[in-house]
Each structure stands twice: as C-alpha cells, then as structure tokens.
Amino acid sequence: MRVLGLMSGTSADGVDAVLAQFSGQSSRPSWNLIHSASCPYPSDLRKRMLAMAQGEAAPAAAILELAEAITEQQAKAAEACDPERSASLIGCHGQTIWHRPPENDTRGKRRRGSSWQMLQGPLLAHMLQRPVIHDFRAADLALGGQGAPLVPMADAALMGRIEGWRALLNLGGIANITLIPPSQGPDKKRPVLGWDCGPANSLIDLAMAVFSNGQERCDKDGGMAALGQVMDEPLTSWLSEPYFLKRAPKSTGRELFGRKDLERRLRELQPARPEDQMATLTAFTAAVVAQDLQQLGDLGLPLPTEMVVAGGGRRNKTLMRELQSRCHGLRVRPSDELNLPCEAREALVFALLAWWHHRKHPGNAPAITGAEHSCVLGVRAEPP
Incomplete structure (x- = not known):
C-alpha cells in the first residue's frame, strides 16, 4: 500500500513529505521510500505560527485563518511529493501549537495532558x-499518556534491531530519543523506550534570529557556534533544572523551551560574545542527550551500541561534534547511512502510523508515553 506522510515539527520550518510503500507484517513491515519533498513555510505564515506557539493572544478569526493556511501548505507539500496522486492514504501530523503534558496540580490531583496539532483534516482530505x-496524539492523551513522543514504536518497526541496544535521536525543534532493544541476549524482551530529552534546534534557531536581527533562521552548519567557546558554568547549572532530572515518560515543547526561556538563558550568559553564547546553547543540546544516556544505568540498562541521528539538527556540524564528544562510548552516525534521509524520518513515521491506523495496529506503548494501554492512533477524515 502506498501512503503519503506529512510532518511539520516544532521548528516550524516547513512541511516534510514522503511517499512510501508498506507491505507485510504490521510490526515489522517491508517498506520502500519512493520519493520525498520539503516545502518551507512562507515567512509570514511561520511568524504567525511561532507567535501563537509562544502563547501570544489572537482573535478567533486569526486562528481560523491560520488553520486554513497550514492545511493549504500541507496540501502543497503532498502534491509536490506525489504529483500523480498514487498514494491511497495520507498521514498528516499537523502543526503543533501547544503541548501540555499530564501533571499533578498543587493538591496532588492528576491532570490529564492535552496537545493541539493545528490542521483541518476534512479540508485536507477534500483537497487531496x-x-x-x-490528530495522532489525542487517543494516547485520553488514556493518560504524554501524547509524545509517538515515533519510537514506528522507529523500531522501520529500523529493526542490532546485536546491542540502538538509539535513534531526532534533532528537530525538540530532541527526542528512541531506544530499541537488542536482537539477542537477556534484554531482547525489554520494551522499546523513548522520551523528549529537551531543546534541540528551538533555542539555537531563536538565538540566531536574535543575533542576526531576524536575518537568519538557523546557525547554518553550526558555523557561528564553531567560532565560540562553551561556557561550562552556566551549562552545568542548566543540566540540573527540573525537566532534565525528571524520569521518563516525559514530553515537552516550545511551551517550556521557547522565546522566554531563551531570553532567560541569554541573560545568564551575559556579557559573553554572541559566538560563545551560541556555542554554549549548541553544547547544551548535546549535553542534555548525553546526560539522559548516562542515567540509563539507573534503569538497569547499558549504553546503546550506536546512536543514529536524524532531523534538521543533523546538518549542524558543531552539534554533531558535541554529541560525539559528550556521548562517550557510542558510535554516532547519521540516518542517511541507513538509507533514510535525515529530514524524511519523521514524515516516514507518520506514513507508517497512518498505515497502522488502516490496519488497526496500535501505534503507542505504555512504556513510552505512560498511557493506560496501547491503542490505534489517529482520526480518519474521508473526502466529503
């Protein structure tokens, strides 16, 4: 079955699309990546999305118009990736505007989580x-789960197992990691694990916009960070913040690691040069991942044998060097080496999740999100 996957992540750079073929067993499918495309968001649309995602108030009319514009961009990406309309099913993540993980209130009462992926599903079905x-996250959230990350079970199905533990790290706006058990040995029957580590490109991109007076969206190839020196004292302090000490299941987004958070960190880095501040923010992403891996011993787990890296942050050479330096004992390699283009991985995941929905195969796991039980993810919208 041919399925088209559409993904727009926390960085809100644009829509990544993949056309893939799936067959065989749901839990270990045969798959083939036929085509991929990436369609950047127009600058004005991206500005409006980021403003709303940072909590800025907007009238109902503006929210409605934004949802329509996002849906239209998803349709454009779909047409660019599959102009012949050969896919029989579309899986679309939508654009995350706000994510609220489950938490205990001041009285200790559990409050369920909620998450908003902006999209007009029936309109997209009509256009395509x-x-x-x-709406892939809603069912997991209803079952008391985090609603994120949703990629780990799909990662395990797509990438398979090796002799040791394998880690897959996605460097989007937020860094999320998947741990896949080995193909043999005593850990073979362990569950797939995964969680959101913390910021990846979100703070780096926002800082670059500040330092360039809005002229640059990202630190291309990590060039600015490469010119600076990492400031160890604030970095060490940041690693002791509550989110980074929290055990999985856990998820996060721009609500925690957005513009206000960046402003606070930049104040703490003053009066250092912009290059040193960028170097420290870049090292921060790598250090958060390394700290999470170092804490695996507390769960009775060894370090992974290798860590496969995908997402836009893979192109940041300084970040990749920091990861290799800080993640001692791991082989760090790009997903491209496994015939999976780094920008296509999450779109492929949502194509698979759509195929799983079609087959009524669960896409989440309690060990990852904390949900009461596994379930089929997503809501189906038919062309009206």
Missing part, C-alpha cells in the same frame, strides 16, 4: 481527494 489520518 483521499482519506487523511490526523
């Missing part, structure tokens, strides 16, 4: 004239 599976 094919069924669209969307």
Whole structure:
C-alpha cells in the first residue's frame, strides 16, 4: 500500500513529505521510500505560527485563518511529493501549537495532558481527494499518556534491531530519543523506550534570529557556534533544572523551551560574545542527550551500541561534534547511512502510523508515553 506522510515539527520550518510503500507484517513491515519533498513555510505564515506557539493572544478569526493556511501548505507539500496522486492514504501530523503534558496540580490531583496539532483534516482530505489520518496524539492523551513522543514504536518497526541496544535521536525543534532493544541476549524482551530529552534546534534557531536581527533562521552548519567557546558554568547549572532530572515518560515543547526561556538563558550568559553564547546553547543540546544516556544505568540498562541521528539538527556540524564528544562510548552516525534521509524520518513515521491506523495496529506503548494501554492512533477524515 502506498501512503503519503506529512510532518511539520516544532521548528516550524516547513512541511516534510514522503511517499512510501508498506507491505507485510504490521510490526515489522517491508517498506520502500519512493520519493520525498520539503516545502518551507512562507515567512509570514511561520511568524504567525511561532507567535501563537509562544502563547501570544489572537482573535478567533486569526486562528481560523491560520488553520486554513497550514492545511493549504500541507496540501502543497503532498502534491509536490506525489504529483500523480498514487498514494491511497495520507498521514498528516499537523502543526503543533501547544503541548501540555499530564501533571499533578498543587493538591496532588492528576491532570490529564492535552496537545493541539493545528490542521483541518476534512479540508485536507477534500483537497487531496483521499482519506487523511490526523490528530495522532489525542487517543494516547485520553488514556493518560504524554501524547509524545509517538515515533519510537514506528522507529523500531522501520529500523529493526542490532546485536546491542540502538538509539535513534531526532534533532528537530525538540530532541527526542528512541531506544530499541537488542536482537539477542537477556534484554531482547525489554520494551522499546523513548522520551523528549529537551531543546534541540528551538533555542539555537531563536538565538540566531536574535543575533542576526531576524536575518537568519538557523546557525547554518553550526558555523557561528564553531567560532565560540562553551561556557561550562552556566551549562552545568542548566543540566540540573527540573525537566532534565525528571524520569521518563516525559514530553515537552516550545511551551517550556521557547522565546522566554531563551531570553532567560541569554541573560545568564551575559556579557559573553554572541559566538560563545551560541556555542554554549549548541553544547547544551548535546549535553542534555548525553546526560539522559548516562542515567540509563539507573534503569538497569547499558549504553546503546550506536546512536543514529536524524532531523534538521543533523546538518549542524558543531552539534554533531558535541554529541560525539559528550556521548562517550557510542558510535554516532547519521540516518542517511541507513538509507533514510535525515529530514524524511519523521514524515516516514507518520506514513507508517497512518498505515497502522488502516490496519488497526496500535501505534503507542505504555512504556513510552505512560498511557493506560496501547491503542490505534489517529482520526480518519474521508473526502466529503
């Protein structure tokens, strides 16, 4: 079955699309990546999305218009990736505007989580004239889960196992990690694990916009960070913040690591040069991941044998060097070496999740999100 996957992550750079073929067993499918495309968001649209994602108030009319514009961009990406409309099903993540993980209130009462992936599913189904599976996080959240990350079970199905533990790290706006048990040995029956580590590109991109007076969206190739020196004292202090000491399941987003958070960190880095501040923010992402891996011993788990890296942050050479330096004993390699282009991985995951929905195969796991039980993810919208 041919399925089109559409993904727009926390960085809100644009829509990544993949056209893939799936067959065989749901839990270990045969798959083939046929085509991929990436469609950047227009600058004005991206500005409006980021403003809303940072908590800025907007009238109902503006929210409605934004949802329509996001849906139209998803349709453009789909057409660019599959102009012949050969896919029989679409899986679309939508654009995350706000994510609220489950938490205990001041009285100790558990409050369920909620998450908003902006999209008009029926409109997209009408524009593409094919069924669209969307709103993937809602069912897991209803079952008391984090609603994120949703990629780990799909990662395990797509990438398979090796002799040792394998880690897959996605460097989007937020860094999330998947741990896949080995193919043999006593840990073979362990569950797949995964969680959101913390910021990846979110703070780096926002800082670059500050330092360039809005002229640059990202630190291309990590060039600015490469010119600076990492400031160890504030970095060490940041690693002791509550989120980084929290055990999985855990998830996060721009609500915690957004513009206000960046402003606070930049104040703490004053009066250092911008290059030193960028170097420290870049090292921060790597240090958060390394700290999470070092804490695996507390769960009775060894370090992974290798860590496969995907997402836009893979292109940041300084960040990749920091990861290799700080993640001692791991082989760090790009997902491209496994015939999976680093920007296509999450779109491929949502194509698979749509295929799983079609087959009524669960896409989440309690060990990852904390949900009461596993379930089929997504809501199906038919062309009206």
